[in-house]
Amino acid sequence: MKRIGIINCFEVSKKCTASGCFKAFHARTGAFDRYQGEEAEIISFVHCNGCGPDALENVMEKARRMKEKGVDVIHLSTCTRSRCPMYAAFMEALGYQTEVEGFTHAKKKP
């Protein structure tokens, strides 16, 4: 059983219902197609804590706590990939600490 954690964009989370991520997970589409035929569950869904000088530190702290709770794979959300200036830094730092996927649902708009 793969246990998944998702980190999304705080700014987007102010309006987003997260339904796109959950829909893609249940349909095994987007980044979740890798779990086809495999048991998997989302056990953690958090936001990044917002923009600012501590953004990377905050994301790494969330990742550390997710690992403590048993998360095997952390997905950065599609909204983070499409709008976050820190995205590359998050991916690099997370990659040293855990298995990381760079998105969740497939992009709606081309």
Ligand code: SF4
């Ligand atoms: S740091 Fe990135 S992911 Fe977090 S709120 Fe700002 S733009 Fe969104």
